Amino acid sequence: MGDASAVARESQDKDKRYDRQIRIWGKDGQRKLETANVCLLGAGPTGSEAMKNLVLGGVSSYTIVDGTKVTERDLGNNFLMDKSSLGQSKAECCSRLLQDFNESVSGRFVAETPEQLMDAKPDFFDGFDLVLATQLTSAYQHKLCDICRKSGARVVFGRSYGLFGLVRISASEHTVVESKPDNVLLHLRVKDPWPELAEYASNFDLESLDDMTYKHVPYVVLLIKLAEAWKLGHGGNLPQGRAEQRDFKAFVRSQQRRRRGEPEGVADEGENFREAVENAHYLWSPPGVPSEISRYFADPACEEITSASSHFWVCMAAVKDFVAERSGGALPLPGSIPDMTATTDLYLDLKRLYDSKAEEDCDWVFDRAIQILSRTPGADPSALGRDYVKGFCKNCAHVKVLRFPTVRQEQEGFLGGASQSSYLQSLLLSEDTAENAFVYLMLHAADRFRQTHGHFPGKFDDGVQEDVGGVKSIVSSALSEAGLPTIPVAEEYVQELCRCGAGEIHTVAAVVGGIVAEEAIKLLTEQFVPLSGTLVYNAIRSTTLRIGKF
Amino acid sequence: MYEGGRWEDVDLVLRREGASALTGPGFEASSELVPFLRSDCRILVIGAGGLGCELLKDLALLGFGNIEVIDMDTIDVSNLNRQFLFRMKDVGQPKAVVAASRIQERVEGCTVVPHFGRIEDKPAEFYRGFHIIVLGLDSVEARAWINETACSFLEHDEEGNVDLSTVKPLVDGGTEGFKGHARVILPGITPCFACTMWLFPPQTKFPLCTLAETPRTPVHCIEWAHLIKWPKDNEMEEFDVDNVDHLGWCHREATERAKEFGIEGVTLQLVQGVVKNIIPAIASTNAIVAAACATEVLKTATMCSAGMDNYMMFMGGEGIYTHTVKYERDECCPVCSPGIFLTVQSSVTLGDLIKRISVHPKALGKVERPSVSHGTDNLYMQGPLEEATRPNLSKTLGDLLGGTGQKALAVNDKRLPRTLRVTLSVVP
Structure with missing residues (x-):
């Protein structure tokens, strides 16, 4: 077997091993995890549990820092301690047992207390992407925060204390393109269709369609056409106010054909008409530019692009120009439409229309981003790939900027x-x-x-x-x-x-450590939205509270 | 530095008095509680998967020393990203067996008895023997089954008050990606699984005509191959989602169909996701939810702290957000409410009992052609099983229900709005 096939096999094995998480953060997210070097301060149950979850997920390396020795009590609250290590370094024991979880992760340990390291060798923290800092008291949290702001490592703090816990993040800025919200507003542009979409819709002659096709006209087309018809009778205006909006929905319903032989009878329930009514609100309240995105447009990081600006902010500046100069107020089209009742051909026609408009918008944003970089002294326009811009445009209604206070x-x-x-x-x-x-x-x-x-x-x-x-x-x-x-x-x-x-009850530590790992994954994959503020965990009530106005 | 004993962290909250507003009803701090957990308290964990591995570790490290675990699955490579008790070399071995031995190796003095098999194959008495049952399951059906079993132990007095000694606490967890839930069910006291069935939305099903005539997405093509083409081409053989050849067939057929309709995006990963209904899962969410559940097991067993009341939702995708909410019992729940009370002699036949039930006012005159079951035993059924169960009509209740005492029956009839629960006091 040649090297190439061995590599291919290994990659296949990894795809299988990580399948359930790749379905969440994709191969791109997995690749980012697999290049991350993570440092853990404190090999107690909170820290051990946090790191366990990251080793299982497949980070590149871990470094365990703890200056204490394994005691009887550790055996009772930490799964990553074993009897053979009693009296020996806790960091070493934790590191050795973590290795069992995943042979492709490389581990090492430092048998010193985190406090000693911070005091004596602050440059130890250079080179880590992320530091998980557990069970530090306030004074050393301050210190680590200052050290890591300089080195560029992000920090997730976790503290378990009896039946209570705290988690918070420290990083100067974290930007997310793929925030993956649960609910997304659709950018259908039914209120202001671009010329190709308007033309496509106007080419439908609804009257002449056979019954089968009539029931499979995509609701996007129905909304655009029926809005045009409505405007004719309403001085060129779309439905305004609740009463008209209700009337418009009734108007949509009334367009369904009656069943044959039942002139007075029930309307022939067309799913596409039901969908049109359900989505009619996009006619009077299209998503537009969310207020959060408008705030980002006005952010100094967007207004003053320098050679140090990240591609995130360069794209933000280009999209801002797109909205102001090109689209008349709409964000670039994301280029995906949800499934909707339609025939195969009608759906695919429509999908192609949205896809090609999205590509066109992306081209404009990409060109503008390159122009911005070209006129910025010291910036390298060739470093910006079109794929990144495409991803940015696709998600631009939901991108996030987080800045954490120290x-x-x-x-x-x-x-x-x-x-x-x-x-x-x-x-x-x-x-x-x-x-x-x-x-x-x-x-x-x-x-x-x-x-x-x-x-x-x-x-x-x-x-x-x-x-x-x-x-x-x-x-x-x-x-x-x-x-x-x-x-x-x-x-x-x-x-x-x-x-x-101040005991560390294992399950409280496992909740806190689990949340620390969850935040670590979001920071490392640059997906989803990390926690801002401090999270309080109360195991008595099984509740949490996020504290912070950030 | 003070070290304390092995169970010091848990012992602190067990041997020291707590604030009465924040501890459970009747909590008495005692240094006897750790020994109780070590040797007397019996816990069953259902499922040795993502949640199960975590639960076993959590319970063992809270000091529980008598644990049993039941799971019918064997270990797969795709489990290893979160089921931390398993290694590559364990692939193919029964999950329950491997998980139990790993816990015993690491946590000295903890006994974990594995059961490799289906939960339905164990008798109700097996489940009755545990103090608390913890669920780490991924299926609604299995949850409903164990819930019915636990609720069938409930006994009420004639006024409908629960006999507290018959309450079998269930602690249930579930996760999907960055989301999850943990809940405590005290049957007869807090809502049971059936009281809040609406928490589980029905799965998205596509109309068959979309699959057959107007496919638009890769998923439509895959479901067409899986649900329409396979039964047509393979009349004799059922589609097996774990059979690699069947999956390969489905992938080829779906790819072919997608090509024919000009649809892009059919991949083997998607095919597996759709036909196996794969729920994405990560280590951290499982760890959080399982630990929240295990903490509730400790509280339920010792009352050391106020219990979760009674459902916690966890959302980790956008920041960390949890919501703990007190759901209400459905007073008419067919599974956990007392329903009709009857005192009958053990010599009464099932047929006669059915007559008595049908004239009871709470039967609303709607019990004409009922099906009757006891826990998960079908006593008399309509439809295809009618003939097989008909002989039971002339058998006595003493024979059918295994002697005297309180027994809970479920009566179904097409005309009833819901299942009717009948609580029998069977006397000699």
Whole structure:
């Protein structure tokens, strides 16, 4: 067997192994995962679980950093610890057992504490695409945040604390082309058909069609034609206001043919007419340019393209020009239409029309993007591929830009800034969010407690009640300093916090680690939308709350 | 540094008092709870797949020491991206057996008994023997089956109040891509699976005439080959979604048809996705949902913390969003509501019982040609099974239902709006 066929076989095996996830993020997403180098800080259950999910998914490499040794207690809360490693390096044990999950991932470990590494060798973090930072206290979260903003690595923080957890991301900017929303608005252009579509629709002579074809005229054509007919009787206007819109739908229904021999009888239910009624709203409220995209158009990153600008922003600038100069307000056509009742030929005709218009729009955007790059000193126009532009145009109604505040900005903002504290106030006052907003503040108080007492609250069986008092006073002074209200079950929550004694219960860690991995995958594949703000997980209620006005 | 024992993290919340507003009803902190989990509490995990592997690990690391697992599948290469207890060399082996042995190897003192087979092949008594049943399934039918079994254990008093000792808690998880759910079902107390059947939308089915006459998409071409062409060409043989030759045939036929109609996009991957109804799955969502479920198992077993009330939806595609909602029981649920109460002697025949049921006011005069079942046993059926089950009409209830005590029957009749539940108190 030659090398080429061995390579082909390996790639086939990988396709099979990763089939269930490739169906979600595609081969492109998988390829991005397979080139990612990920560092894990903390080989406790939260970190081990997070990394386990990424090793299974097939990242390129992992590096486990932990300076502690395997104890009896680790065997009880972490599946990536085994008895033979008692007393030895936790990082080494975790790294060795992770390797069993996927032989194509390369693993290594560093038996030092993350804190030592950050203090002594901050350049250690250069070269990682992503750092998963687990169980760090606030002070070292700040430090890692600063280090990784410089090195360019993105960070996902995960913290499990008894029955509670926190997850947040730090990165200066993350852009997503394929955000893959659940619900998408269709860009059908039935309100303002371009000339070829208008001509295609006008060529239908509905009267002359046989019954079978009549029931298979695509609803897009029906809407364009019936809108024209409506305009004739309404001074050239489309239906305006609810009453007219209702009348228009009735008008669409009335166009169905009657069943033979039943002159007064039931209309011959045509699925295509039902679809036309269902989608008639695209005539009076077409999707247009979403407000989020308009905001991106006005973003300094879009207005000032430099040689350092990413292709994302170059395409954004080109699409902005397209909307202003070319299309009269419509985004480039995505070039896909949903399935709809139609004959094969009519559907494929229509599909070709949309596809070729999408290609034409993409050509314009591509040309403009190249022009923008050509006039930008130091930029390389040849580095921009048409495929990227095509992908951008296809998804441009749903692209996303996320900019994450640093950990310090978030914390100072909340407890210092007036606008943030009024946000937190509204969370504390609303029944749905009060408990988890309080949990967020309480976990910060636990870190402060540790700074002053040298241990986490509830560490010793006989000191639980005393620690409850200590945490309560930290929380209440933080709340009153920021002018924030408390919540009815505040004392109960502090009690629960101290009861857990900062333990890492395996299943809480598995939820937090799972969410950390989920965010890591979204960052690495550059698909879907990562979490903005801080997520609070409450295992008592089995609820979460996202905190952050970003 | 304080190390504590192996189960220290769980023991903290079990041996220390919690705040009464945030713990379960009647929780009593005790250092006896860990030993209870280690040796007395019996848990059944149904499914050793994506959720099952995670559940087994989660329960073992919460300290549960008596676990059994049932699964009818064998390991496939496409499981390895998330079913972390399996390796390439295990492909073809029974999932339950391999999963059980991996957990036992890693977690000392945890016993996991595997059952390689179908859930329907185990008697109801098998399921009755567990304190809590945890579901890691991907099929609506299997969930409905186990739900009916668990609800058939329910006993009520004459006022319709649940006998709490007959409540068999179910904890159920499910995932698809970045989405999932976790829920706790306390039959008779919180909504059962049948109370909230609407949570599972029906699968998209294409009209046969679209497939036969006006295909427009690659999926139409594949479904045509699968549903129309195969039965026509292979009268004797059923299409087997796991047979490589059948899949290859389907791929060729669908490709041919797509070409004929000028449709693009039929690939083997899509063919498999459509005919096997593949649900995309990733490790992280399974880990999250399974862990949320396992936490609820711990709470249900020990009351150490307020339970989830009663359904959590998880959405990870756009940020992380969860919604925990208290669904309501359907008071008329045919599966978990008490329905009609009758006290009968064990010498009464099934035929006579049916007569008594038909004149009961709650039968609305609509029970004329009923089918009657007990759990998953068909006692008397209409249609093709009528002849085979007719002899049961003259048998006594004592013989048919296995003795005396409370028994739950389900009565169906075309004229009834829904299944009628009949709770029998069978006396000597």
